[in-house]
Amino acid sequence: MDVLVTGGAGFIGGHIAETIARSGHDVTVLDNFEPYYDLGIKERNVDAGRAAADESGSSYRLVEGSITDAELVEDLVADVDVAYHQAAQAGVRSSIDEPKKVNTYNVDGTINLLEAARAHDLERVVVASSSSVYGKPAYLPYDEDHPTTPVSPYGVSKLATEQYTRVYNEIYGLPTVALRYFTVYGPRMRPNMAMTNFVSRCLHGEPPVIYGDGEQTRDFTYIEDIVRVNERLLEDDSADGEICNVGSTDNIDIRTLAAVVRDEIDPSLELEFDEARTGDAEHTHADIEKANEILGYEPTVDIREGVSKFIDWYHENREWYDPLVRSS
Template sequence: MNVLVTGGAGFIGSHITNALLENGHEVIVVDPLDPYYDVGIKDRNIKLCRKSSPERYTYVDGSITDEDTVDRLFDEYNVEFVFHEAAQAGVRTSVENPHKPHEINTTGLLNLLEAAVDHDVRRFVNASSSSVYGHDEYLPYDEDHPTTPRSPYGVTKRTAEHYCRVYTEIHDLPTVSLRYFTVYGPRMRPNMAITNFTSRCLAGEPPVIYGDGQQTRDFTYIDDVVRANLALLETDAADGEAMNIGSTGNITIEALADHVIAETGADVEPVYDDAKEADARHTHADVSKARELIDYDPTTDIRDGVSRFVDWYEDNREWYAPLVRAS
């Protein structure tokens, strides 16, 4: 099958791409290598994917905000299936510059949906986010929980979900939106808490906690996220739906920092700084819907996942750590 992965040079996109190649699919990746974080990590992702299957991997340097580029991709490569991972990420950065996430996460999505309809794509999988929930009225979040995003980023992700649902209803385009809960693992973005904590601890510096440390997060290991996406190649369930993809557990940021300190063996104590604007206080996923529709079963506990990441970080420190420290 010819599969388009938007944002396929990024963290989640490159892992999905690797899995698709391992399963024998032709994969077309489009990514503009935006320097939101060090593009050296993205270059490495491209090389890893190309090396795994050079004859079935195609990389296109382009943006989904350009209609001509999108149309050319669907025409030239006969796209049958789309994993839409491209986005301007970042809750905090979206507060500072809301126009960029709107252009990429909303206008870019519309360009893809229009092309998908025109080319009779078999299914369009949209990467959404737990940021659509915003204020927690109860925990864990199920998909019926009110969606009151606290950031422009969250607004764009919720808007994208609505567009996908509408295109399913009026154009019969099969779409599914997966609400990711703080994905982490090897090659993750350097501006995430786990990366920052690990980097600082291995450098003998204290991890910095923003706020009182009692805020909680549902961290989801990358392998679980990849399995959820690939399950949608095998079933026609969930068309027009949005569903949570989380770990089913959560942890305080303070406990996370303590665990990273223990795993790295660092002789440091966390330090505290002011809380960041627009951050959710708590996240926690109810994955019952995904379990029912796509047999989703997350297998990696946060403590096990952090241990894996620290081991990976130390093995790849020569190239990854300098990029993290510079970002």
């Protein structure tokens, strides 16, 4: 099968592309290499995808370009069977600074992909959405019927993205699925996330810094669980037209997360606190019953196990991954 992964040099897209290539499918990756974070991490994702393709005898093709280029997107879609749409302008705080930019990438780019997929009768389009669509909780955990009142331009753009995805299924019959990810973490994740900041600071003997009072809660989802549900959708049509939460087995408050990381690395460190950041949701917690019923989705890695696995990986790859080591 021929598969397109937009944003396939990024964190989640890179892991999906690697896994699909290892399964023997031919993969095309589209990525614009936006320097939102160190591009060396994206290069590692590409290397992993190519190595997986070499192992399985499949092909891996990298195209440097943007989902905002409708002509390029259509040319790529014309040659594939399934598309995983992971490309997006990420970051809640950056979206507050540049709301038009996040809309151009996340909304207009998604429409480019959906239009091309409709024109070429793709077998399926799997689109990455986000727990950011929920905003302030009316109740927890969030199920898919919870009100969607995002508190950042990023959340608004992801809500538009998934709703366009749903509408293309309803109106045009395009097989689509939107997955609402809940704070994905793991090897090769973006280095500007809370968990990576905690680990990096602790490894350098510096206390982890918590923004706000640390009572904010997050549903952290390990990358292997995210990849597994995406891989199933390569051929499973049972979720076509649906929007599904993809979360973890539990959630954790940020203060406890910082303490868990600190205790794994250097229990002598104190916790530090700074001002809360605008646009961050107070709480996220996924009800995954729908994904379980439709796709048999069951997360396998809880947060404490995942933190330990990530710290081990971080140690092994610190020379190229740790921002302070790279800059020294």
